[in-house]
Amino acid sequence: MPTSARVSDLQLGLLMKFFERMARGHQKALSQQKNAQKKADMAKKQGADQKGAAMASLHHKCTVCMAMIPDPKTYKQHFESKHPKSPMPPELVDVQA
Ligand SMILES: [Zn+2]
Numbered sequence: 001m002p003t004s005a006r007v008s009d010l011q012l013g014l015l016m017k018f019f020e021r022m023a024r025g026h027q028k029a030l031s032q033q034k035n036a037q038k039k040a041d042m043a044k045k046q047g048a049d050q051k052g053a054a055m056a057s058l059h060h061k062c063t064v065c066m067a068m069i070p071d072p073k074t075y076k077q078h079f080e081s082k083h084p085k086s087p088m089p090p091e092l093v094d095v096q097a
Contacts, residue, residue, distance in 0.1 A: 059071065059072075060072060062075065064083045065083070072092060073095060076088075
């Protein structure tokens with residue numbers, strides 16, 4: 001039956017095209033997912049690095065004027081010169097300035 005053969009060829013062709021599109025779409029989605037994952041990882045790493053660097057360089061916050069101070073020595077010196085009348089934070093009492 002020539003008619004049904006033609007139809008099934010057409011159907012097969014459509015089916016093949018459909019599967020090709022599916023496969024391509026799936027690959028695209030996969031690579032997009034991978035890229036997004038990569039970007040997220042990089043952002044995470046950068047964020048952690050920046051946070052770590054910021055934490056390391058600005059470790060102390062003056063309880064009186066809220067200034068960020070890199071190390072306890074500087075903090076104690078800052079406190080003694082800027083806020084001599086304020087009670088010294090307990091973490092600075094033992095610091096050798
Ligand atoms: Zn201060």
